[in-house]
Amino acid sequence: MSAHLRALRLVNFRNYVDATALLAPGLNVVVGENAQGKTNLLEAIAFNVTGSSPRTPKENEVVRWGADFTRTEARIAVDGSAGERAVAIGYAPGQKKRITVDGVPAPSLTNYAAGGAGARVVTFFPDDxxxxxxxxxxxxxxxxxxxxxxxxxxxxxxxxxxxxxxxxxxxxxxxxxxxxxxxxxxxxxxxxxxxxxxxxxxxxxxxxxxxxxxxxxxxxxxxxxxxxxxxxxxxxxxxxxxxxxxxxxxxxxxxxxxxxxxxxxxxxxxxxxxxxxxxxxxxxxxxxxxxxxxxxxxxxxxxxEDPILLFDDVMSELDERRREYLAGYFLESTQAVISTTNLEYFDEEILRRTRIIRISGGSILETATDGARR
Ligand SMILES: Nc1ncnc2c1ncn2[C@@H]1O[C@H](COP(=O)(O)OP(=O)(O)OP(=O)(O)O)[C@@H](O)[C@H]1O
Ligand SMILES: [Mg+2]
Structure with missing residues (x-):
């Protein structure tokens, strides 16, 4: 089975002071009103897994305003669910990033970006x-x-x-x-x-x-x-x-x-x-x-191995038939993290098999426990 993320901690990342998201295999839906931190959470996952931001080449932008460093930490399930990797990235603008995998410094950013975390991501941001x-x-x-x-x-x-x-x-x-x-x-x-x-x-x-x-x-x-x-x-x-x-x-x-x-x-x-x-x-x-x-x-x-899918605000602007297709696609994925302002884009039946992560003002409010499959 391919790798998936179990948890991500964000410290001083964008509008997060210190928050932890617990993720499940299969479909995870990040829900919240506008400007609460949904896109930022998806960005942080990609940042942690690839070592850089998929949204901006000016990476000092990811450091929370007023803070002088950011840190993200992930627990990644590898080799089925038996193995787990702890991956951390510390970054202070002007300094080299500090990336560790199970406490060991990564040899280079290029190597790390090519699967060094034990996982890969495929991202979709509306700007793509x-x-x-x-x-x-x-x-x-x-x-x-x-x-x-x-x-x-x-x-x-x-x-x-x-x-x-x-x-x-x-x-x-x-x-x-x-x-x-x-x-x-x-x-x-x-x-x-x-x-x-x-x-x-x-x-x-x-x-x-x-x-x-x-x-x-x-x-x-x-x-x-x-x-x-x-x-x-x-x-x-x-x-x-x-x-x-x-x-x-x-x-x-x-x-x-x-x-x-x-x-x-x-x-x-x-x-x-x-x-x-x-x-x-x-x-x-x-x-x-x-x-x-x-x-x-x-x-x-x-x-x-399947990459982790990070799809930001993907349901809006699509008609119902396509939304249904996408929901099924993500549900069958090794792991997909999807953001939305509106849970009504998803059927009841789908939501029962989904991890729902509620975001408000840079806080992760609750991670709803979900159906029998996990
Ligand atoms: N470096 C930073 N420090 C603090 N706050 C930031 C930083 N960068 C962005 N923000 C703020 O984080 C907030 C949340 O942004 P985000 O893009 O994650 O919202 P969102 O939940 O995806 O909203 P939408 O539904 O409108 O897409 C925004 O108000 C943004 O201004
Ligand atoms: Mg957004």
């Missing part, structure tokens, strides 16, 4: 609609995030590649301004291509698998129209090196690197229509959900 609706960089971030959560080597390549491209761009500008000769490019081209190929190969191998899962998810969530994900190259793996060389003079002129995985994209198609450009709000939202479901299946296929 930008994966479908937004810029190519949003879609690249989705794909790279998924692959990085599975392979530390991939995560490192992404970081090193970005730095190499930056340095190449600096050199391009020096050449343009007459401070360097074009011959010096060769060294950076080699480095960029080597790292870029790791990323490109990773993405090219993943996309067809992700696409199959995406098709299944969209069929269940939306309807029988044919869905597709199509990788859009600035240069293919085979022709990458030549394409980069061919672009030399244009790149020098612009002072940027025009070919490589940092310029690529993937198209999200439904019935042949590109949803980024032509999708309705509902279609874009459902396609985003389908991508997250596909990510769940991808993780399952890659490591044989």
């Amino acid at each position: 609609i930008r994966v479908v609706k937004g810029a190519p960089s949003d879609r690249r971030e989705f794909l790279d995030g998924l692959l990085s959560s599975l392979r530390p080597a991939y995560a490192r390549a992404v970081g090193e590649y970005a730095r190499a491209v930056q340095q190449r761009n600096q050199l391009l500008r020096r050449i343009r301004d007459g401070f360097s000769s074009e011959r010096t490019l060769a060294t950076w081209d080699r480095k960029v291509v080597e790292l870029g190929k790791t990323i490109l190969a990773g993405r090219e191998a993943a996309l067809p698998i992700l696409e199959e899962h995406f098709k299944d998810a969209l069929r269940a969530l939306y309807g029988p129209e044919k869905a597709a994900l199509r990788y859009a190259h600035s240069g293919t793996l085979e022709a990458y090196s030549e394409a980069l060389t061919e672009a030399h003079s244009a790149d020098v002129e612009r002072g940027t690197t025009s070919v490589g995985p940092h310029r690529d994209d993937f198209e999200v198609l439904l019935g042949g229509v590109n949803l980024t450009t032509f999708g309705s709000q509902g279609q874009q939202r459902i396609a985003t959900l389908a991508l997250e479901f596909a990510a769940r299946d991808y993780v399952r296929g890659a490591v044989g």
Whole structure:
């Protein structure tokens, strides 16, 4: 059985001073009025399991206003229910995060993010609609995030590649301004291509698998129209090196690197229509959900374990048929933590098998004991 979270303690995390949530396998519903701390709780779970916030790159934002550090602690059930891991993250802005697994410091953030906690997460926040609706960089971030959560080597390549491209761009500008000769490019081209190929190969191998899962998810969530994900190259793996060389003079002129995985994209198609450009709000939202479901299946296929699903405010804006489908999907998951302002989105029958976590003003009021199954 896959890992699940038993408990999470939040100290000085967003609007929580010190609170503990007890979680069950299967469906957990976090309920409360607006601005009480539902999204913050889901964020804290992801922060604890992955070592960083899925919502913001400016992580000092997660520290409670007026406090100088935050700490989260989780108990994670692994290897069936027999084993348990204690994972803690301490973070004070300006300092290195302190991550421990059963008291032992994690070797690196990258390693920790790729399953070091013994669990993984797949998240959905309403803002994630930008994966479908937004810029190519949003879609690249989705794909790279998924692959990085599975392979530390991939995560490192992404970081090193970005730095190499930056340095190449600096050199391009020096050449343009007459401070360097074009011959010096060769060294950076080699480095960029080597790292870029790791990323490109990773993405090219993943996309067809992700696409199959995406098709299944969209069929269940939306309807029988044919869905597709199509990788859009600035240069293919085979022709990458030549394409980069061919672009030399244009790149020098612009002072940027025009070919490589940092310029690529993937198209999200439904019935042949590109949803980024032509999708309705509902279609874009459902396609985003389908991508997250596909990510769940991808993780399952890659490591044989289910990730924990963290879906924020997912029921609003969906019609009843889809809400029912989702409730069933989450109920059958290893563990799903869903937030809502309105419990009426769930049937009585579903609620009987659900852990309900009530939130008010940064306090966890009660964790309702639930049906026979736990
Ligand atoms: N660093 C912080 N310190 C203290 N409070 C914070 C911090 N960051 C955010 N908050 C506050 O936490 C409160 C709860 O935010 P959260 O997004 O979790 O609400 P929510 O329950 O998800 O509400 P909604 O239903 O509107 O989505 C907000 O009022 C927000 O301003
Ligand atoms: Mg919220």
